[in-house]
Structures are given as structure tokens and as C-alpha cells.
Amino acid sequence: MLDVLRINLCSPLTLSFALGVFARLVRSELALPRDLYTGLSIYLLFALGLKGGVELSHSSLASISGPAFVTILLGCLTPVSAYLVLRRLGKFSIADSAGIAAHYGSVSAVTFIAAQQFTTSVGAPAEGFMPTLLTLLEIPGIQIALAIGAFQMSAAAKASGGDQANQPGRSVKEIMHELLTSRSMLLLVGGLVIGTAVGETGWKPVQPVFEGLFKGLLTIFLLEMGLAAGSRLGDLKQAGFFLLAFGIVMPILHGTLGAWLGSLAGLSVGGCTVLGTMAASASYIAAPPAVRMTLPEANPTFYLTAALAITFPFNLLVGIPIYYEISKRLCA
């Protein structure tokens, strides 16, 4: 276990993230240009999809249906559990609880990638169709949490005889459209389809870019993630102790649940680790704008700090090795 932790901590990925946090702590002017950040995230998502697609072209439908089912199940369970914990135990407002739950119901692509790299490096690579599961998990969690929020708030408004009716809410259709056609969705699913269609032959000539550069560019991306997380550290106090604990304990619970469901669905140790990590991770790309648009009453400091400055580094540093150890035991 300690050895696994050391491998994880001493990788350029983790250390780049740490460098980014450090740069913010010493108030450096270091910043990645906005367009570089966007370009890198487009690259990472598309490459992820493409490579997943090429590997998917070797998988049978039968082998994927069980894992797909448990993934959708995870997408329905985790936002509810997160919401209940925040509202009941944490005494957060309806909007804040739903807003944070939307982040924990969805999934962080970078954490997913880190988990894939990790399982490969410890010699237990995950199934080739994992990126397919990623796309299945990305959206339902956000939707369910936002629906809970909207429903509860209008109930509360009615109870207090409020005039919430004049609030120009955004239609479910609009939100669904935005999520389904969002950048990450299109690139992931598009990459998957293209990768499956072209197979190994088509993949070869583009492999130097979409596979060869992957880890190096991810290292640069993590530098930026570190900068973003570092600039949130100052908000930790405002977020409070409960949110700090939530950002660490909830992932462990969701991670265990994910690994367990994965083992039931017959995934390998690597697959369980990655599915557990997906369940444990909190989105900070797809969820924030959706929540900001739909639940503006929710305080961004809470959900951004929890997802980005607590749960993301936690998963990156110690979470993934933990889910791996759990998966090893579950699959033994």
C-alpha cells in the first residue's frame, strides 16, 4: 500500500499539480493562457474518446452491458446520497445541497484519466470500454441533483406561500440540450464513435498525437488544475469543516460503492478501481456552469472549493490507491 502511494505521489502528474498549488501559495503571476487551457481540455477529451473507441472495437456488447448497467445505477444513487448527507447532516440550504450533489453525482475526466494511468502503471489495466462508461456517468448525476433542487425549492416556496412562480426557470429541455451537446459530451462520444469506426488501421497515423503526447500534455494540464485549486485554498475556511470532511469521506463511500458494483458486474481489478474512482470523483467542468445557470442561489464557493480544492487532490493523491486496494480485496 505504501509502495503504491509512493508511485502515485512521485509521478510528474501529481508533482505538477503540486507545483501549481505552490505557485498560487507564493502569489506567483504564473498562469496558463485561457486558450491553452481550453485547447488542452479539448485534446484530452478527444484523445480519451478516440483511444477508448479503438479499444471498444475489440469488445463485445455482452461484456459491456453489465458494467454499463451498474454505471447508470451509480449515476442515480450518488447524487441522492450526496444531497441527503449535505441537507440532513450538513444543514446546507436546498440550493447549496443540490448544487454540490450535482458535482459529486457527475465525474471528473482528469481524475478518471489519472486512475487509468495508475492502474496501467501497477500492472492492472482497466477494460478498454471504460471511456464508454465515463460518458454514461457524466450526465444523469447532474440532472438528478438539479431536478431534486428545483423540486424541493418550489415545494419550499409553496409551503411559505412564496411567489417563486415569477422566477423565470430554465426548462428541463434546455438544460438537457446543453448537457448533451456540451463540449465534453461531444468530444468524448464523438471520439468513441470515430475510434470504433476507424479501428487500429486508422488509429496508427494519429497515435503519435493522441497517445504519444497524452501523458506529457496531461502533466501541463495538471499544472493549470493546481493553479485553479490553489486559488481556491483561501476559500477553505469559508467552506467550513463539514465540507472539508464531506469532500474526503463522501468520495471514499462512493468509491467503495463503485468498486463493489464493478466487481458484481464482473470488472477486473483495474476496472473496479477506475469505476470506483469515477463514482468518487466530482465534476468541475460540466457541473459548474450547469449549476450556476440553473441554481444561481447555490454559492459557487462551496461547490467549486469542494470539488476542486478538496476532492480532486484527495483522489489524485491518496484516493485512487485506496480504491485500488479495495478493488483488489473485492476481486480476490
Added chain:
Amino acid sequence: MLDVLRINLCSPLTLSFALGVFARLVRSELALPRDLYTGLSIYLLFALGLKGGVELSHSSLASISGPAFVTILLGCLTPVSAYLVLRRLGKFSIADSAGIAAHYGSVSAVTFIAAQQFTTSVGAPAEGFMPTLLTLLEIPGIQIALAIGAFQMSAAAKASGGDQANQPGRSVKEIMHELLTSRSMLLLVGGLVIGTAVGETGWKPVQPVFEGLFKGLLTIFLLEMGLAAGSRLGDLKQAGFFLLAFGIVMPILHGTLGAWLGSLAGLSVGGCTVLGTMAASASYIAAPPAVRMTLPEANPTFYLTAALAITFPFNLLVGIPIYYEISKRLCA
């Protein structure tokens, strides 16, 4: 033929373009940052030039003079044929006819690259000096079409006793300067010269970037091209049926002419295919700003839609294989 078409359709390049179009059709917010687009086009042009230069350093002057001559001939013929068809058959205004003709007289670098990739993948690589021909074809077509437009418009103005004299036209010198020192010209020619000068030895250390990454980055660029073309699809109706037919038939005629002239000049099957594709393609990088500046009366919807949303995908999907089949017969 069908097999060749399948190879062409199932490449990451074509499918990325399709993904971009699809993203626009479903009104996704996906967009490449402007600077990434500029950066990629700088890279592609420079890499094209460099590689062409390195290969040029193996070619003799004798072998290139014939092909160079027919290329310049193509640059003089195609804008005239395009103008006459548009003006006589299509009944377009002088400005619109000249504006569109400028695009079809010039050449699209990305279509050129796709043709090179295609000929390599079917085992009939083109001559090493093709990028040199590209630079020869880039400019004359635009110039001739603009000259026709200016000349015809002032004739028409005189005929109607108009006061076109007070129109502050841009001098030929200014336009030539802009075209000759344009980004694409400088990078292509500069790359050619540098590549020729450094030869294989100097090329080695930079090869991983300028050759290794080429297809992968082109794939990303085509995603953006798809987005641009997709956002033009809505204008197809406004462009009308004639322009749609023009955007498909004209390339076939120009492509056949190019392949035929190429075979006369002694090019290989691959060389004829690529030269045919160059003749068939329509510029959407160099031509649009030149036309916008010089012939503002021409409607951008016409020339952009024709070049980008009709002819570019047509060539990419079925044009190139057609020119290849034609070239095979011509060279047999």
C-alpha cells in the same frame, strides 16, 4: 473504386470533419479557441513547406519545370472558366462571379494535404516537389479573378455613366503585396527554402514535431473546419441550387483538367491526383479576405458557402478518390 472510397471515408480526418458539422447541426457550444485555430494553421503550413523543402532537395530542376509550367497554366485557366460559368450560366453579378472565381482559381491547403495523405495511403505517393506547385498555384488565380472583376465593373460603370471614379479602389500593388507577404505564402515558401537548405540532417531533430504530429494535428484542424462548414450549412438555401451544382461540377471539371495537364507534364499517378485536387479545390484562407477587401460588393455568403460548405467536403469525401481514378486511367 468503392474500396478506395471506403478508405477515404473511414479515416479520422474525414470523420473529425463530420463530427464538427454534426456539432453545429445539434447547436453545440463546441468551438476551438481562435488562437488554437491560428496556431494549427501556422503549424500545418510551415510543416508542409519544411517537408516539401527537404524532399525538394532531392529533386532536379529539370524534373520540376514541366509540372511548374502546367501549374501556372492552371492558375490562369481556372479563374476564367469559373467566372464565365458563374456570369453566363449562373447569372451572378460581376462582383459575385469574380469573388467566387477568385476562390476556385486559388487552392485549399488542407484539401491538398488530404490528397497527399490519400495518395500515400493507396500506395501511389506524389512527387516530393508538390508543395512547390502549391505555392505557384496559390496566388495567380486570386489576382486574375480580382482583375476581371475590377475591369468589368468599371466598364459596366462607364456604360451606365456611373460615378465609380470616386470609389477609392485599392491599388494592384497593395493587393499583390498583401498576397505575397500573407501568412500562408511566407510560411510555405519560407518552409520550402529552410527545408531545402537544411536537408535530411537538419530535418531529423525537428521531424517528431513537423512529421510525427502532422496527421494528428490535422485531425484536430479538420474538426474546426467541420464546425466552420457546419455553421454555413444554413446558408445553403440562400446560395441556391445553381451554386450547389457549381460547387460540385466545377471541381470535377477543374480536377480532370489538372490531372490531364499533370499527366502531360509527366507526373506520376499520385502527382496527377494531387495536382488535379489542387485545381479542383477552392481557397478559404487566402481568398476570402482578399475578395472582401477588394470586391466588397460580392456577397460573402456565396463564396464562403460554396468554398467551405460545398466544395471542401465534396473534395474531401469523394472528389479526391475520383481524381485518383481519373489519374490512373490517364497515366495507364
Added chain:
Amino acid sequence: MLDVLRINLCSPLTLSFALGVFARLVRSELALPRDLYTGLSIYLLFALGLKGGVELSHSSLASISGPAFVTILLGCLTPVSAYLVLRRLGKFSIADSAGIAAHYGSVSAVTFIAAQQFTTSVGAPAEGFMPTLLTLLEIPGIQIALAIGAFQMSAAAKASGGDQANQPGRSVKEIMHELLTSRSMLLLVGGLVIGTAVGETGWKPVQPVFEGLFKGLLTIFLLEMGLAAGSRLGDLKQAGFFLLAFGIVMPILHGTLGAWLGSLAGLSVGGCTVLGTMAASASYIAAPPAVRMTLPEANPTFYLTAALAITFPFNLLVGIPIYYEISKRLCA
């Protein structure tokens, strides 16, 4: 010597720089997007640090202490010599002398890289810890020159009974903070630390990006440097003959001093060449903003033109081979 010069002149790096200058001379609109420039410089500095770090992990502390000492000595000597020459011989104002001296006391990372590439290509690679020396030389020179400027100016103000006291100077602490936490410092030192920590194992997966792409991306960066230098050429006349001579003679003196001190500290021929180049080079990334902020009275035309349009190309084209020849003799 001539052969060495030819190798140097016929590399894609040098020729790309020349292409950039040429583009400006013909008033081309060619320009790298600002964010691409920033992105490339982030990449180059980080890659430099990482690779240096990996190689540092093989070096012993004993082998580095001598070179480190002479490097710091160089950082103290070169700004003083540059200041004295400019003030006494060149009759520049205090502010201008100090401002230019700050540039020549610091170091240009791109020139450093070019020297490393050069020594490798002539078969005399420098020691692995050179990037560590780079970070040692980056800052003291700027500081010392700025201190001289501030001190002399307040002395002059007192002498003339001036009211310089009300000038809201920036505290030393602030300037030091900015320099120590500057982008280049953080990326270089951060890269060094990460590279040392992860060693060969961690380096492998990111090597395709941080080593494979290095020369190619540097080629693109030098295109931009050429554009920047080219747009300064017009200022050469304003800079005057003295500055032109200074920008060529001073580097030779500093380069000889650096190579000599390097040989005293036991560096190899390659190491002496690179250390000499470092001493000879003038910063145009770290120094300009620091000088602009602290000595606004200094004319940017002088220091930018000298560093960028005179000394940088001089070192790139002929300086480095000269320092190599000198080093060969010193180490013989």
C-alpha cells in the same frame, strides 16, 4: 571554425529566426497568436527544468558546487562591467545604463538552449546540471543593476538638490518577490525539482512531449523571436552606433570571462561553452518588465533593441561557435 559556423547557420532554428526577421522586413502580417507564444515559452522553460532535473539526479553535489560558485560570481560581475562601460564610455544616463546592464547581467533562456543544442551537435555535450546554473544566473544580475540604478539616481538627485524623495519607488522586497515568483523562475526551478524527484522512471512517459517535441517547438518559437527582433530593426538607428558595438563586443568579453571561469571550475568544453553563452546572453523575458517597473526613466528602445535585435541574433549566429572555440582552447 568555418565548418562549425556552417552547422550553426544551416539549422532550422537559425533559419526560422531569419524567416521571422524577413517577414517583418517585407511588412508581412504574419504573427504568432499571443497565447501560442506564452504557451510555447511555458513549455520550453518547464521542459528545460524537467530534463535538467532528471539529469541532475545523476550528479553529485561536489561536482556542482564549483560551477555554481563561478556562476554566481558571473551574476555579480557582468552587470557591473556592463554598467560601467555604458555610463563611462557610452555616456548613457544612469537609468539607461542600469536598465541595459540589468539585461546583460541576466540570461536568455533561448540562447542557453541554442548553446546546449549546439554543443550536443558538435559532440561535446554540456554537463547535466547546466539548467541549475541557469536559474542561479537569472536573478542576481537584474537585482544588482537595478540597485546600482536606484542608488546612483538618488545620489544624483541629492547632489542636484532634487525632490526625488516624493517618487514612489518600489520596495526591494516587492521586486525580489516578483522575480523569485516569476513564471520563468517557477517553471525552471519547479521543473528541476520535479525532474530530480521522479528520475528516469517518471520521465519516460512524458519524454515524448518534453524531449521529443523540444527542437521542433523551439523552431516555431524562434520564428516568433525573429518577428520580435525584426520589428526592432527600425530602432537600430535610434539606438546608435555605440549600442550596436556594445551589443556585440560586450557578449564576447562576457562570454570569454564565462568560459574562463567555467574552465577554472572544471567544466568540460561543452559546459564552458554553455556557461560562456549564458554570461554573454542578454535577458529579454525577465529583465524588461522588471526594468520597466523599477526604472521607467530608462528608454525601452535602448534595452530591447540591444538585447533582442543585436545581441540575441549575434549569439545565435556567431557568438556560440566563438565561445566554443575559446572553450576548446581554454580546456586544451
Added chain:
Amino acid sequence: MKTVPLCLLTVIAESVLKKRLIHDVREAGARGYTIIDAEGEGTRQRRVGEILGANIRLETIVSPEVAERLLNVISTEYFDRYAVIAYLSTVSVIRGEKYV
């Protein structure tokens, strides 16, 4: 040169609102708008370089009636819950008839 005095309405808002603001501007009857990326700080929080994105600065030249309508929409829909600032000034527009 003949000019027409018109209202220049400037809105600075967090960038997630971009699409909605464009929609509102069109709905209210404006003939056009111009948008620029911006960063800034206000009473709420910093909006620069964070994952949520920065600000946009939208300006639109409109008749006083359209300006009034737009301000109403903006203040009821966004003011309480989003980072938004809006201000009006009068400018002399060439070919101003086009924008009424």
C-alpha cells in the same frame, strides 16, 4: 456629419450568461450588439481565471424604449442572483436611424 443621439447600454456580466443575454437583447428589439471578453472584480467575488470563466462586456446601441425594456429584463432576471452591472449613456450615432 449628421448624427442621431441614442442610448448606449453596457452590461458587464459573468460569462455563463452570454447566450441568455444575447437572447434578451434580440427579444427586446435591439438591432445589434457587440461583445468583448473581460475580467474583473466586484462586490461578489473575483471572476478571472477561475474554472467558471470570466466576464463578458456587452454593448448595444438602442432607442430609449428598447433600453428601458432591456434594463427591466436584466434587473428582474439577473440582478439578484448573478454578478451583473449595467449602465447607460447617450452617444451620437452616425446613420443612427438604422438602430432604432
Added chain:
Amino acid sequence: MKTVPLCLLTVIAESVLKKRLIHDVREAGARGYTIIDAEGEGTRQRRVGEILGANIRLETIVSPEVAERLLNVISTEYFDRYAVIAYLSTVSVIRGEKYV
């Protein structure tokens, strides 16, 4: 603080005109200008993200005479055939003498 009232002329135009507008501004006698990249929509067509490029927003602080001269140039050369909007306002400029 002493200020001088001067004309602030703002021109929003399609970006192919950038070089020519800068030339016109200098010719008309302005002492400086500031340019910002912009996107927008007007009565002609959308000018964002297309290959032709987006808009620029140029502002220049000038005397009323220079403003008048510039407006004349812009309206005869560009208004009919290019996507352009221009408007004037009066601002109080510090060290305003510099810009007359």
C-alpha cells in the same frame, strides 16, 4: 483635477478593415488609438467564429475637427459596403492638451 472635454470616437468594424482604419485614423490627425478584439451581430450578418474573422472595436480621442474628418472618411469609404458602426461621445480627458 483639470480635464479637457474631447471627442471619443468609437468604431466597430469587421476585422479585415483593421489596417485601413488605423491608416485613416493617423491620416486624419489623431494622436493615438486603442483597439480591442470583439464579436457581434448587426443587421448584415453574424461576425463571429467565421473564417473571415470577427470584429474590432477601435476608439480614439480626438478634437471635434478630427472627429468630423474621420467620420467623413469612414462614411464615404466603408459605410455602404462593410459592416461598420460608429458613434461619438464627449469625455473629460486628463492632460487633454496632448491629444488635440
Added chain:
Amino acid sequence: MKTVPLCLLTVIAESVLKKRLIHDVREAGARGYTIIDAEGEGTRQRRVGEILGANIRLETIVSPEVAERLLNVISTEYFDRYAVIAYLSTVSVIRGEKYV
């Protein structure tokens, strides 16, 4: 719609001054500011695309007193030695009380 007339102070300056200007704006008591990247040319020299960086355009809506204070700071600290231009206008701000 009720609006409050306030001062809109616009400062265009070389971008090395960004941090210091933000500091000054806060010190002077402004409640917020908005910054946009710009390029331009003035009486000193071109500030675009050079290594030193381009310009920024800062705007802040403030009370007349704060504007006066800020102008004083800017003119004593920067005017002589840096490329800076600053101008004031009056705008009608919605929820203007917030910014005083």
C-alpha cells in the same frame, strides 16, 4: 427604471502596470473594476505584439470623489513616466447605490 448618475473612469495603460493599477483602484475606494486586453499606439511608441506586452483598458464606476482621488494617484505616479491615458464620463447606473 431608476438609475444613478456616476463617474465612469477609463484608463488605458501599458500592461506592466496592471497589478499596480488594480491596487490603486481598490485603495481609492472603488467597489469594482473591469479589465480588457487592448493594443494601441500613442505619442510614445507602439505597444502591440512586442515582448514588453500590450495595453490594458481598465474601467471603473465610482463616485466623483473616488474618481478625483484615483486621477490624482494616476497622474502623480504614472503620467510622466509610463504610457497612460485616462478619461472620465458620466453614466447612468442601475442599482447605482451599490457602487458609491
